[in-house]
Amino acid sequence: MLTNAAVPFRVEKARVDEEMIRAALQSEDAHPRDIADALAESKARKVSHRNPGNLVLGCDQVLEFEGRVLAKPESLEDAREQLTAMRGKRHRLLSAAVIYEDAEPIWRHVGVVRMQLRSISDDYLEDYLARNWQSARQSVGAYKLEEEGVRLFERVEGDYFTVLGMPLLEILSFLTVRGDLKS
Numbered sequence: 001m002l003t004n005a006a007v008p009f010r011v012e013k014a015r016v017d018e019e020m021i022r023a024a025l026q027s028e029d030a031h032p033r034d035i036a037d038a039l040a041e042s043k044a045r046k047v048s049h050r051n052p053g054n055l056v057l058g059c060d061q062v063l064e065f066e067g068r069v070l071a072k073p074e075s076l077e078d079a080r081e082q083l084t085a086m087r088g089k090r091h092r093l094l095s096a097a098v099i100y101e102d103a104e105p106i107w108r109h110v111g112v113v114r115m116q117l118r119s120i121s122d123d124y125l126e127d128y129l130a131r132n133w134q135s136a137r138q139s140v141g142a143y144k145l146e147e148e149g150v151r152l153f154e155r156v157e158g159d160y161f162t163v164l165g166m167p168l169l170e171i172l173s174f175l176t177v178r179g180d181l182k183s
């Protein structure tokens, strides 16, 4: 997404134990928004300590369905089960972004999108997964809105980029206002 926006960046793996952070927060009944924010912050903070003088952007996305935070389906069977449970109903995608500079948080935003799934048939779900699992497995909801996943939806209420994984418009606005990006 940053490449498409002609924003120069490099990727550095944060290597944080996301499962441990997520489990700890869920055991305290943390709100999905706070879980996404904490995961994004943990990545940005860890990389920022190693990169003084640089802006470090950490992101994370969670899917909330009926009060539960779902993890990425690990198998086609998990994806079938998850999409079958969610069809005809609404879920939310929450994408958090946190920017650190010199080991201090200087900006954060959590984008929220409401997704209304169609009551897709078993047959179409099977065809969809057969065609799309290899790509959709990278996504927390087992769909990519910019691909065939769009056919799963009746309505999408919110920002397109937040669905794809990060609140890009808000990030670009912050960097532009700060003068890091020309406009």
Ligand SMILES: Nc1nc2c(ncn2[C@H]2C[C@H](O)[C@@H](COP(=O)(O)OP(=O)(O)OP(=O)(O)O)O2)c(=O)[nH]1
Binding pocket: 018, 059, 060, 061, 062, 072, 138, 139, 140, 141, 143, 144, 145, 146, 149, 163, 164, 165
């Ligand atoms: N291209 C695309 N990606 C999507 C869509 N919906 C969700 N995603 C992606 C955005 C996130 O990268 C990913 C789910 O976030 P996660 O944080 O679970 O996985 P990710 O591998 O991105 O990062 P992480 O494991 O947290 O370091 O799903 C979509 O419609 N299109």
